[in-house]
Structure formats: structure tokens, C-alpha cells
Amino acid sequence: MVDKNSFEVTPWDVEGNVDYRKLIEKFGTERLTENLKERIHGNAGSKNFYIDRDFVFSHRDMDKVMEDYEEGDGFFLYTGVGPSGPMHIGHIISFKMTKWFQDNFDVNVYIQFPDDEKYWTRGNKYEDVEKFAQDNLKDVAAVGFDPDKTFIFKNTEYIGNMYKAATKVAKNINNSVVSAVFGFGSSTNIGLNWYPALQILPTFFEEGRCLIPAGIDQDPYWRIQRDIAPKIGRKKAAQIHNKLVPALTGPEGKMSSSKPRDAIMLNDGPEDVRKKVMERAYSGGQITKKEHREKGADLSVDVAYQWLRNLFLDDDQRIKEIGRKYNNGDMLTGEVKEILIEKLNSFLGEHQKRKEKSTKAKKKMMYKGKLAREMWNNKVEI
Numbered sequence: 001m002v003d004k005n006s007f008e009v010t011p012w013d014v015e016g017n018v019d020y021r022k023l024i025e026k027f028g029t030e031r032l033t034e035n036l037k038e039r040i041h042g043n044a045g046s047k048n049f050y051i052d053r054d055f056v057f058s059h060r061d062m063d064k065v066m067e068d069y070e071e072g073d074g075f076f077l078y079t080g081v082g083p084s085g086p087m088h089i090g091h092i093i094s095f096k097m098t099k100w101f102q103d104n105f106d107v108n109v110y111i112q113f114p115d116d117e118k119y120w121t122r123g124n125k126y127e128d129v130e131k132f133a134q135d136n137l138k139d140v141a142a143v144g145f146d147p148d149k150t151f152i153f154k155n156t157e158y159i160g161n162m163y164k165a166a167t168k169v170a171k172n173i174n175n176s177v178v179s180a181v182f183g184f185g186s187s188t189n190i191g192l193n194w195y196p197a198l199q200i201l202p203t204f205f206e207e208g209r210c211l212i213p214a215g216i217d218q219d220p221y222w223r224i225q226r227d228i229a230p231k232i233g234r235k236k237a238a239q240i241h242n243k244l245v246p247a248l249t250g251p252e253g254k255m256s257s258s259k260p261r262d263a264i265m266l267n268d269g270p271e272d273v274r275k276k277v278m279e280r281a282y283s284g285g286q287i288t289k290k291e292h293r294e295k296g297a298d299l300s301v302d303v304a305y306q307w308l309r310n311l312f313l314d315d316d317q318r319i320k321e322i323g324r325k326y327n328n329g330d331m332l333t334g335e336v337k338e339i340l341i342e343k344l345n346s347f348l349g350e351h352q353k354r355k356e357k358s359t360k361a362k363k364k365m366m367y368k369g370k371l372a373r374e375m376w377n378n379k380v381e382i
């Protein structure tokens, strides 16, 4: 447990109230500056909502990715999800980011499903991991990637094509590194000790620069990647990081599949959403109506307002207006929650419709599309 004023971010857990400025310093990443944001948007020819609202806030070598692109060298994208439960609204952000880059820069996407890692990490049985993977695969396919330029793979299935190249990555990572970076010790099973080689390997799937859109909690893997890439004559991977969506209950920790009552799951129906938001979403408003009208809400801790601002309401004028009225007591928590419920349900409704029709696209991205066929027909070489 961390003490009251501190926080801890690892690939498995987030504790405390994350101060993202301090986290940038701690992890040694860089803030996305206004200049860089403009450069990305300029090259893309459109604005990205999450970047614009600073929910995607940090990076490594994003300037180099833009330089490569401007000089015609291109880049490729890589991201992933561990099938340890149904996906929630936090998980989908890095996939939406990845799609935005693919749509606007017309590049290949590689998506890893580390079913092995989730079997090693949690008390899951393989049957459970497989069941979650099948459901998560449909969520990812529903995001709408280009089926001929996207390859989705499960580690246990694709390992034959990756194994030789992974041994080369593994040879460059020793136990003192994984214990320093991940805190692995004598009770860690040896599967987890080896796993970083497999999460790092896809950053070498192409010769060009790899860009990884992901939550900042995954950063420890990329620190190792950046350390070993020059040793094997390859490029250091670039990253663009999103913040971690907190649970409904407030700013501490992160939303997690293991606490579904405090998360909005991609499978939730309209009534689940209403119930969870009304009953569980932490309010920055005052206890009595009278007091609220006098003092207004603390927007910085209010879940409904923060989610609207960061994730679901792209109308700049409207969010400003809601912020002003809620902050001075003219709007009540219930009214702001109603707006969030409407936005969440329309987001989820559209996602679930696409998910129902995603089977064909999923098959293409895993086995039959142009990129998938190429990946299955060749061994990964480094």
C-alpha cells in the first residue's frame, strides 16, 4: 500500500491518486507539447480528441515518428490487451488511438493478445483466458481497423512464427533487469520472467519505427526495449501514452476488469450504466442542494464531469458551459450524471452493434487479410 500522498503505477496495478506530471519525471518520458500536438494534427489532417483534451499526454520519440513520416520513411503501429476479463471503457482508448493513426497515416497495425501472460499472472485457468480472449477479440475487431493492414495474434497460437526471434530478444534481457523493472523475485513464476521478451518482440516486426499507443502503465516494457534495440541493430520504439481512467468510485487507482461494479464494461447495457453511474460515480458536488447552489462542485474530483471532459463530450462549447454551471452551483450532480449516461449509452450502443457484426473482420485480421497472410507465411526475423 502506498501512503496518502504518493502513488504507484505498474503494468498490473495502480495505487493512489496519480500525479501525471510527476509520473512523467519518474518514468523519464516527455510531455506532449503544444508544438508537437500541432505537428501530429497537421500531418494527420485532423484533430484527435484525446490528444486535444490532454488525456493522451506523454510520449517517447513521437517527434522522430513525425520526422520519419515527413521524410517518407513511414512507421508501424503496435498495441495489445491481456485477456483477463471483459474489456472496459479504459481499455478501448489505446485501440481508438491506434485506429486514428491508421486511418490518418495509412500504416500497418499489429495487435498482441498475450493469453500466456494472463494465465501466468492471475489465478486464471486457460479455459477462462480463452473465453475472455474470444470476447475481447470481438471488441477489438469492432474498433474498425483496416482488415488488410492489421494483424491480430494470440501468443500461444503465433508462437511458432515468433519463437526464434524471441530467443534473440530474451538473450539480451537478464534477471537483474526484470527484477529491477518489474519487481520480479524468487516467487515469480518463470513464465512471467520470460514474457517481457514476447511483449517486446512485435516492436521489431518491421524494420521501420514502431509507434505504440498504450496506457502509461505499460511503459516499463518499452524501457527495456529501448535499452536492447541498439544492441540488436534495430530502432528504439516510440510511444504515445494515455492516462488511466479511474474507477467510478473516484480518482484513486484505475478502472479494472477485476472490479466490474466500479467499471463501465463494454458489454454493459443501458440499465447497468444508469445504475452504476447514479449509484457509484463519485461526485464533487455538495451534500445538500442548498449548499451546492451556494458553493458549487469541485470539478477536479467529479467523475461524471471528468469523464465527459476527457472522454465523451467533444463539443468544446458545451463542456465549458457545463463546467461553468456545475462549478458555480447552477447545475446539480444528477443533471451532469444524466448527460454522462446518455453519452455512455450511445458510445456503448454503437460499439455493441459493431461487435455483433465483427466476426468476418476478426477472421481477416487474424488469418485471412493481406497482412495476416504475410505474417503466417513467414517467420519473424531479427
Ligand code: TYM
Binding pocket: 011, 078, 079, 080, 081, 082, 083, 089, 090, 091, 092, 093, 094, 112, 113, 114, 117, 199, 212, 213, 214, 215, 216, 217, 218, 242, 243, 244, 245, 246, 254, 255, 256
Ligand atoms: P492490459 O490488458 O492491462 O491493458 C490493455 C491496454 O489498456 C490500457 N489500460 C487502460 N487505459 C486507460 N484506463 C485504464 N483504466 C486502463 N487499464 C488498462 C493499458 O495501458 C493497455 O494499453 N501486457 C498488456 C497487453 C499488451 C500490450 C502490448 C499493451 C501486450 N502487448 C502492447 C500495449 C501495447 C496488458 O496486459 O494490457
